[in-house]
Amino acid sequence: MLNCWLFKFSMCASLAVATSAFAIAKRGFDFVVGVDGDFKAAIAKAAASGASESKRFIIFLPNGEYDLTKLTGDEHGKTTFSPSHVSIIGQSLENTTISNTTDTEGISTTATLYFPKNNDMYMQDITLKNKSTFSTSGAARQVALQQNEGDKFIYKNVRLLSGQDTYYTKKGRTYWEGGEIDGTVDFICGGGDVFFEGTKLVMTRNGGYITASQNPGDWGYVFNNTTITVSNNSFNGTFYLGRSWGHAKVVFLNTKMVAQPAAEGWFTNMNSAPVVYGEYNSKDGNGNPVNTSRRRTYFDGSKDGSTSTLKTVWDANDAAKYTLANVLGGTDNWAPNKLTAQVSAPKISQEGANIVWDDDDNAICWAVFVNGKYHSNTTSNSIDVGSIAAGSKVTVRAANSMGGLGATSNEITVLEANVTYYKVTLSQSIGGTVTISPNREKIAEGTAITITAEPAAGWKFAGWTGKDAVTAGTSNTWKTTMTKDIDIGATFEAKGTTKFQAESGIVDNAIIESTNAGFAGTGYINFGTGHSTVQVPVYAEFPGEYTMVMTYANGSGKARGLAIAAPGKCTAGIDGCKGAETRMYDATDNWTTWATDTTTITLSKGAGYITFATVDGNDGPNLDQIELIEKKVEKGDTSTTILSKALWFNNSVEATRIYDMNGKLVRYAKGSASLNGLAPGIYIVRTASQGYHKQKLVQVR
Numbered sequence: 001m002l003n004c005w006l007f008k009f010s011m012c013a014s015l016a017v018a019t020s021a022f023a024i025a026k027r028g029f030d031f032v033v034g035v036d037g038d039f040k041a042a043i044a045k046a047a048a049s050g051a052s053e054s055k056r057f058i059i060f061l062p063n064g065e066y067d068l069t070k071l072t073g074d075e076h077g078k079t080t081f082s083p084s085h086v087s088i089i090g091q092s093l094e095n096t097t098i099s100n101t102t103d104t105e106g107i108s109t110t111a112t113l114y115f116p117k118n119n120d121m122y123m124q125d126i127t128l129k130n131k132s133t134f135s136t137s138g139a140a141r142q143v144a145l146q147q148n149e150g151d152k153f154i155y156k157n158v159r160l161l162s163g164q165d166t167y168y169t170k171k172g173r174t175y176w177e178g179g180e181i182d183g184t185v186d187f188i189c190g191g192g193d194v195f196f197e198g199t200k201l202v203m204t205r206n207g208g209y210i211t212a213s214q215n216p217g218d219w220g221y222v223f224n225n226t227t228i229t230v231s232n233n234s235f236n237g238t239f240y241l242g243r244s245w246g247h248a249k250v251v252f253l254n255t256k257m258v259a260q261p262a263a264e265g266w267f268t269n270m271n272s273a274p275v276v277y278g279e280y281n282s283k284d285g286n287g288n289p290v291n292t293s294r295r296r297t298y299f300d301g302s303k304d305g306s307t308s309t310l311k312t313v314w315d316a317n318d319a320a321k322y323t324l325a326n327v328l329g330g331t332d333n334w335a336p337n338k339l340t341a342q343v344s345a346p347k348i349s350q351e352g353a354n355i356v357w358d359d360d361d362n363a364i365c366w367a368v369f370v371n372g373k374y375h376s377n378t379t380s381n382s383i384d385v386g387s388i389a390a391g392s393k394v395t396v397r398a399a400n401s402m403g404g405l406g407a408t409s410n411e412i413t414v415l416e417a418n419v420t421y422y423k424v425t426l427s428q429s430i431g432g433t434v435t436i437s438p439n440r441e442k443i444a445e446g447t448a449i450t451i452t453a454e455p456a457a458g459w460k461f462a463g464w465t466g467k468d469a470v471t472a473g474t475s476n477t478w479k480t481t482m483t484k485d486i487d488i489g490a491t492f493e494a495k496g497t498t499k500f501q502a503e504s505g506i507v508d509n510a511i512i513e514s515t516n517a518g519f520a521g522t523g524y525i526n527f528g529t530g531h532s533t534v535q536v537p538v539y540a541e542f543p544g545e546y547t548m549v550m551t552y553a554n555g556s557g558k559a560r561g562l563a564i565a566a567p568g569k570c571t572a573g574i575d576g577c578k579g580a581e582t583r584m585y586d587a588t589d590n591w592t593t594w595a596t597d598t599t600t601i602t603l604s605k606g607a608g609y610i611t612f613a614t615v616d617g618n619d620g621p622n623l624d625q626i627e628l629i630e631k632k633v634e635k636g637d638t639s640t641t642i643l644s645k646a647l648w649f650n651n652s653v654e655a656t657r658i659y660d661m662n663g664k665l666v667r668y669a670k671g672s673a674s675l676n677g678l679a680p681g682i683y684i685v686r687t688a689s690q691g692y693h694k695q696k697l698v699q700v701r
Helices: 039-048 324-328
Strands: 057-061 064-067 086-090 096-100 113-115 119-130 145-147 151-161 167-169 173-177 180-183 185-190 193-197 200-203 209-214 221-224 227-230 240-246 249-253 276-280 298-300 307-309 349-351 354-356 365-370 373-378 382-384 393-399 424-426 432-437 448-455 460-465 477-481 486-493 499-501 506-508 510-513 524-527 533-540 544-553 560-565 581-585 595-603 606-614 622-630 655-659 665-670 681-689 692-700
Touching: 039 057, 173 324, 180 185, 185 240, 193 324, 209 249, 240 249, 240 276, 373 382, 424 432, 424 448, 432 486, 448 460, 448 486, 486 606, 499 533, 506 510, 533 622, 544 681, 581 595
Parallel strands: 057 086, 064 096, 086 119, 096 119, 113 145, 119 151, 145 167, 151 173, 151 180, 167 185, 173 193, 180 200, 185 209, 193 221, 200 227, 209 240, 221 249, 249 276, 424 486
Antiparallel strands: 298 307, 349 354, 354 382, 365 373, 365 393, 432 448, 448 477, 460 486, 499 622, 506 533, 510 524, 524 622, 533 606, 544 595, 544 622, 560 581, 560 606, 655 665, 655 681, 681 692
């Protein structure tokens, strides 16, 4: 099961870029609104993208107001956003706004954005505003954000502005970090399990209610370290923390009440009596304890007649179980606060015609701003200033794995420059990576650089390749100064090594994970759904057949399959590969119980990739390591024998395999086989019978 974000690792580089096995793969924004099209086009492209939990679609909105009423809204101005695994990132909460104006009122018909059945959604640095003032009989239910079904929503520094029913939830798990929600009546309403961390709540009407919880999940609404304020001081002390729309569960922990609710805290009744109302460690705006002595404890339902008597003022023991991990962790140990972590602000400077900064393995890309306006995004830690006028002010922000932008860099003023630039081309390497520092697409003449060949676990540096191999010397680190273009690569070997770690491989739509104990090396591969692969680098000192022992865990409760292809059998993954073998991996007791599965694989001499892929879009087991054991053979006469049309074996032979000297199987037969038709050369002939193998070198002329 896929519990984390994608680590997509490439061991080859065609430019001056090499990626560490544990670095987040560099990728730019998938769609920039106003550059690649409007918000309607962004929704369409996200829907067609095939996005997944490990390959999300990122939409970026530069500062501005984006009115969706007529662009994507229905007849009432409500916009439905259906794609899952999407990040919607704004430039800033204060100046990036998505809005609408509806011609009606109602909790199910007015949302600025409506997520019907979405999963794995992320939003950051943006405001959603329902600007409608339409009302009937004094009601003005205007929703800014509606979640109907789905799971795993994250809102980082997001602001919702409306009146009644501003934020409407129904099911699933949701995490809020920072941000703000404004409203009048029941402005946080509905069901599901929602954890608010540090969110600002603003009451904008006298006598309103912050929450109206209805048929919640296991935990309901949990507010931690939030701040409550009012838009008008005359509202102070006139509102309520909540009322029970239906069997409510609402908890306020460590709340800063700049504005305080009515002394009773909670409204007495609505539709049914609440199940959980709790308040712990509430402080006023000066940090003093709030007087909670008059908080209500008895409740009744105005519609169903139910009643409840609750402990509404809690102590530390009552509050202790309401942790983020307990409320939102679920069976997959979801940890949304890890996904909201921001990448540090880069320190930028100008070198000739480039603005440069240090690389950061935690950044998927960087957004560049010129005079405060969005300019571009780049996966390289430099940009050419050729398109930026001298005297312009430039800043840069790094994007985390979800696309959210961190703090702004220092600001520099662009200077005119006339400098010669060169590039470094790094060739493909199996069993390790080649990295360059500083890592830039173009490097100014005279810049000191360091190129390093980094072997994977169990591998060794074997030498440099490319046009500059001789100049680089014999050490795996080469320091030089840029005076020309450089072309270099490295070779690696793993002589004497029989165990190879899956996490050293090239992964696509899978993650490198280390949360389930008991694995070897530094981690294991957690496959995703859809087409998910890992190419594990291996080394064979001799060509031929090997026993391959795969260590895996499968806590899913049922068998899961993987397709396996030997080096050279598939050039583009498993899809369409006739040489792939599908194996089923039995369930283990849990995800920390590791088992082994054994098969036979034929390898050529030297380094190559064994490919593992999910089958028919289904999830796979977690793959830890593979061990290659050369099959023992009975040493036959290895003297060169001249043969033309002869058979070397008797009728008791069960199978015969003939290989060329590179280990490539050129002929296979059940029983004995003829050498007729083979091109002249030396071959390895292997026969197998019950209980033994026999091998002989033969020469065909």
